[in-house]
Amino acid sequence: MTTRGRVVFWSLGLALAAFASAPAGAQELTIDKLAVHGYGGWSFGRTMDNLNTNFYLFAHQRGDYFHNEFALNVTAQLSDQLSIVAQPFWHSGHHANQTTSGMDYVFGEWKFSDMARLRLGNVKQPFGIYTEVFDVGTLRPFASLSQSLYGPSGMIGKSYSGVGLTGALFANSPLGIEYDVYGGGLETLEEDTPLQMIAQIADTTGRAALNASTSRTFRDVIGGRVILHTPLDGFSVGASGYTGTRPVTRLGVARDWRRTVMGAHADFTSDAWWLRGEWARERDEANFTADGSYLEGAYRLTGSIQLAATWGTYDTKVENVPAANIAKGQSLLEHEDTGFGINYWLSTNFVVKSSYHVVRGNRFSHPDPTTRFRNLAYNGRLNDETSVVLVSAHLSF
């Protein structure tokens, strides 16, 4: 069954289960029991060097005006215990005619108590600080999340399909704990053409075309997250992890290879400050290990003006790749982003952002995975530093 098929299956199943189990009166949703929210945004990005053909996020040398997104969030509270949450999205990028749509998530939640809530369906993956609000621009200081963890590295997925348990412990004490455990399938965000390239960069024969797919599907996933809210108001720390397998054929042998990701985070928010840091390690049996981390800070200078800064890094160690390849394509394994931004908040629900980034390495900043990328890499002519300007507007309601 395809991902979309699974989503439709779960949606119908949950809806039927909800209506079958709810008392007759609960089937008639009043406006108080149905909440509709949404978010969206427009982003522009341009690399500063006209000779630099790298793409980074939605930026390239000619400038990209067509990065738009919108999502609706619908929550139906069918009873004190049962709620259904769905979030469809629309997104266009790179070119105006490249529009995608789908479901961010759709799940049902049965609340036993504040300490235990059962979730079934396609649920946002709880990992680190941002996975559950991955695309919501009004909840972060930059146009995009740090690529060091949230880039197309396969560190995180957007949602899991399966069953989860979540809750809050010690809610009445200053030291509160939130937890999540889950199991099922997970689709990760992943574009690994730089890793495919480094596997063949020193070859003079047998060069293969790059597979530019942007996701991987993992099975038999189990994962969890725990967040400790400290007595210092607004300060929390947490740890996350998951493990799962995917079938990979290598050297003619097909088997399930395991990926395991572990991470930790710290988060402090006050009226004026957002200070956040995360680290994660990704271990993929198939071919690599990677470490990603970032620090991010933002300060409200006034009610409207916010200054922001970020630094992040992501380093990959590949296995079974000749040293000559790594020597020639070292930048394909590295990423470092140093960025500064200034934002203008018209309200909590509407913000205009601008930022300047210097990106070193080609792990996430490289030409489109076409002939140009291959030719530049083979000839050792990749630009390993990219300067980027991003301008964006984000809204939510």
Place this chain on the structure above:
Amino acid sequence: MRTIRTLLVLLALALAGRAEAQSGFVVVVHESNPMTSISRDELSKVFLKKITVWRTKRPVVVVDQADKSPVRLQFTRTVHRRELSSVQSYWQQQIFAGRAVPPQVRASDAEVVSFVAGNPSAVGYVSTSAPLPAGVKALTVQ
């Protein structure tokens, strides 16, 4: 010098008195609710839906006031000890993570009182000048 100091003290007292006058709100619950007081921290968690069940095991139904109302602003600063924008960001986080939605909103003190009077599980707040009819009672915030 002493005169200036005296003037500064008087100014501070005047501003403090003004702030006290503006911070007035009353937390209201249904008259059948056995609680008579609640801590500021617990009240904050109730209004942020971190606590969703009364100590009596009855589910809490929270009713809020409109964003632009002065009593909402004062309640937010006093109980959550945050600016309204921070609390709005918190709700965005909860909504889009699929974890909770904000409380229902009523447009006036009278509507809040009416809602609470009609719902034994409800809790809300109104400005100190609002009359409290039969069916609702005030909760002391400690």
